Amino acid sequence: xxxxNAVVSLLFLFSMSLLFYTGCTDxxxxxxxxxxxxxxxxxxxxxxELLKEVATPIPPPTGEAGEG
Numbered sequence: 710x711x712x713x714n715a716v717v718s719l720l721f722l723f724s725m726s727l728l729f730y731t732g733c734t735d736x737x738x739x740x741x742x743x744x745x746x747x748x749x750x751x752x753x754x755x756x757x758e759l760l761k762e763v764a765t766p767i768p769p770p771t772g773e774a775g776e777g
Contacts, residue, residue, distance in 0.1 A: 753759060
């Protein structure tokens, strides 16, 4: 009985590992309209034109500047 449980457990772990391995591949193309030609964070954060298009501008400070 213990051997049967061990075999079933190992088979389950193997099948879950295989499922996670095949599920975590880059087989899908990004569908976001702002992803552009690059699909990484670096592309979006370094693309100045895209940042001007999608970013909300920060208003200038109204009080005194400085620390403290």
